[in-house]
Amino acid sequence: MDIVYTIWLRNVKRYLRSKSRIVGSLGMPLFFMLVLGFGLNSIVRIPGMEEGYLEFIIPGIVAMSVLFTSVFSGIQIIWDKQFGFLKETLVAPVSRLEIMIGQTLGGATTAVIQGLILMVFALFIGLQPAGITGFLVAVGFMALIGVTFTAFGIAIASRMEDMHGFQLIMNFVIFPIFGLSGALFPINSLPGWLRPLTLADPLTYGVEGIRYGLSGTAQVHPLASLAVMAACAVLMTVAGAYLFRKIQT
Amino acid sequence: MQAIDARNLTKSFGDLVAVDGISFSIASGEIFGLLGPNGAGKTTTISMLSTMQKPTSGTATVNGHDVVTREDDVRKSIGIVFQDQSLDEELTAYENMDFHGRLYRIGGEERRRRIGELLALVGLADRKDDLVKTYSGGMRRRLEIARGLLHEPKVLFLDEPTLGLDPQTRNHLWEYIARLNNEKGITIILTTHYMEEADRLCDRIAIVDRGTIVALDTAENLKHSIGGDVVTITSPDPDKIADLLTAPWVSGIERHDGSVTVRLQEADRHIPGIVTAIHQSGIGINSLSVRKPTLEDVFLHYTGKTIRDEEADGKETIRMFQRARRR
Incomplete structure (x- = not known):
């Protein structure tokens, strides 16, 4: 446990120290929230929901922020590899599983912090928190998204030599995961052919979970969302740990 | 232990x-x-x-x-x-x-x-x-x-x-x-x-x-193992010099491009003899140096190359490249 904490601590310290990264990765979610939220608020009505579109996409944008931050945290292992720091960790008498878990929890923590910052911003533009329990539910789902996608990032980083493939992963994996989730649109009103894709996307359940926490309504039952997200977090951690075990420096 | x-x-x-x-x-x-x-x-x-x-x-x-x-x-x-x-x-x-x-x-x-x-x-x-x-x-x-x-x-x-x-x-x-x-x-x-x-x-x-x-x-x-002091003679005709120096106190001769490296004990005493012999055969000498052997000479002796030569070698470059990629 000490080892997991040590690795976690390093990740969080690095994150808190890189002010430009914190501010930089707030840019796109804020942009989405403001432009899409205010831009479409007056013309989009969500069937069966009281709130406007702005309230609808806030949980989606929070989830997006957590998604991007966590994938990025996981993929950072490539930097550790290139700057040589990974060797220092790998030659220590600790198991790779401990290292991987520490990295995952560290990445998830930074992702949750990032999501929380965004939530605070959202308070000023119309987010009305449904109470402390709802807030905690939302944070719980954010943590699960964080773990799932940090582990995913570590899995990818374990197989990648350098950052050249990063753009590819962003464009063909991460953006589709975000786009297909119910972050920007209600999944009930999708055309039939798109629905299965959306339901196959783990982020959908994360978004629905956060939305349930923040606004009290969701299109997927929160317990179902919880079960799927928890399963994804465990599966991705196992997959990430397996691939990380074989990492070569 | x-x-x-x-x-x-x-x-x-x-x-x-x-x-x-x-x-x-x-x-x-x-x-x-x-x-x-x-x-x-x-x-x-x-x-x-x-x-x-x-x-x-x-x-x-x-x-x-x-x-x-x-x-x-x-x-x-x-x-x-x-x-x-x-x-x-x-x-x-x-x-x-x-x-x-x-x-x-x-x-x-x-x-x-x-x-x-x-x-x-x-x-x-x-x-x-x-x-x-x-x-x-x-x-x-x-x-x-x-x-x-x-x-x-x-x-x-x-x-x-x-x-x-x-x-x-x-x-x-x-x-x-x-x-x-x-x-x-x-x-x-x-x-x-x-x-x-x-x-x-x-x-x-x-x-x-x-x-x-x-x-x-x-x-x-x-340093001892390679046979005493090192005398390096550069000359327009290094091969002839190598053929000339057959005295028993010469413990080793190596030919390189444009120079000859001679190993011998107590070089200081034998230098005049070497120079005279080369002179009498009508071979020119561009320069001559005497020094105690270094590890560079040891490396040269055992591998036939200097470390610097070795590093410029194409195959070695490929090795380095492969090593860099594995990092």
């Missing part, structure tokens, strides 16, 4: 045999050097001994623990400074040390005490709270050495410890390394392609070329 014992250690990457059946043992308290050009297999040897890579065949023990079956015991008992920097630049020197101490499960009080001592030892105590990215190359190296010592290893691996450092810093580091060995009795195994470094620091030197050890002894004995 032997600190390190390697038997027929071999590592291949596909068709490329990086380390080819190396055997040697290092006594406790020794400073042992692996000297050779880049790509000779030094780093790969260190990687196998430090459990970073598995040998393709052969065995090795470090502090009595097998490097394959007792990985964790080996790791606990060694410290290592890699050829490439392995610090976290976004953390301070103290935090880098602290991270290391926690990884090796050193308790809080003890950890703080040792970090303080070691940072003072390498002269970084007053900069301990600065981010490593503000450090110079020499400071980083010293920090890495301090970090490698934090868990009090019995054996310290230094892979090209002074690569890319200026002469003054290099001298400082040599002093640190010698002092560590002296005061703490730590066994040190270092790789280098600097002759001077091996000469000054190492009790024994293994000359490594193309994955094999071509010679292993003290610097003194290695």
Whole structure:
């Protein structure tokens, strides 16, 4: 446990120290929230929901922020590899599983912090928190998204030599995961052919979970969302740990 | 007890045999050097001994623990400074040390005490709270050495410890390394392609070329083994000179492009004779130098090349390239 904490601590310290990264990765979610939220608020009505579109996409944008931050945290292992720091960790008498878990929890923590910052911003533009329990539910789902996608990032980083493939992963994996989730649109009103894709996307359940926490309504039952997200977090951690075990420096 | 014992250690990457059946043992308290050009297999040897890579065949023990079956015991008992920097630049020197101490499960009080001592030892105590990215190359190296010592290893691996450092810093580091060995009795195994470094620091030197050890002894004995002083004669006609010098006191002649290297005992006494003989045969001499043998001569003697030649060699470049890619 000490080892997991040590690795976690390093990740969080690095994150808190890189002010430009914190501010930089707030840019796109804020942009989405403001432009899409205010831009479409007056013309989009969500069937069966009281709130406007702005309230609808806030949980989606929070989830997006957590998604991007966590994938990025996981993929950072490539930097550790290139700057040589990974060797220092790998030659220590600790198991790779401990290292991987520490990295995952560290990445998830930074992702949750990032999501929380965004939530605070959202308070000023119309987010009305449904109470402390709802807030905690939302944070719980954010943590699960964080773990799932940090582990995913570590899995990818374990197989990648350098950052050249990063753009590819962003464009063909991460953006589709975000786009297909119910972050920007209600999944009930999708055309039939798109629905299965959306339901196959783990982020959908994360978004629905956060939305349930923040606004009290969701299109997927929160317990179902919880079960799927928890399963994804465990599966991705196992997959990430397996691939990380074989990492070569 | 032997600190390190390697038997027929071999590592291949596909068709490329990086380390080819190396055997040697290092006594406790020794400073042992692996000297050779880049790509000779030094780093790969260190990687196998430090459990970073598995040998393709052969065995090795470090502090009595097998490097394959007792990985964790080996790791606990060694410290290592890699050829490439392995610090976290976004953390301070103290935090880098602290991270290391926690990884090796050193308790809080003890950890703080040792970090303080070691940072003072390498002269970084007053900069301990600065981010490593503000450090110079020499400071980083010293920090890495301090970090490698934090868990009090019995054996310290230094892979090209002074690569890319200026002469003054290099001298400082040599002093640190010698002092560590002296005061703490730590066994040190270092790789280098600097002759001077091996000469000054190492009790024994293994000359490594193309994955094999071509010679292993003290610097003194290695120099003796190649047959006395070195006389280098450059001339328009070096071949004739080589044919001419057949006296029994000549212990070796090597022909190179435009020059001849003659080895002999007590060169000072024989020089006049050599010059006279060459003169009488009507061969011109451009220059002539006499010196005590260096490790460079030893390397030349055993491999037929200078270290610099070797590094310019195309095949070696490919080796280096492949090594860089694996990183």
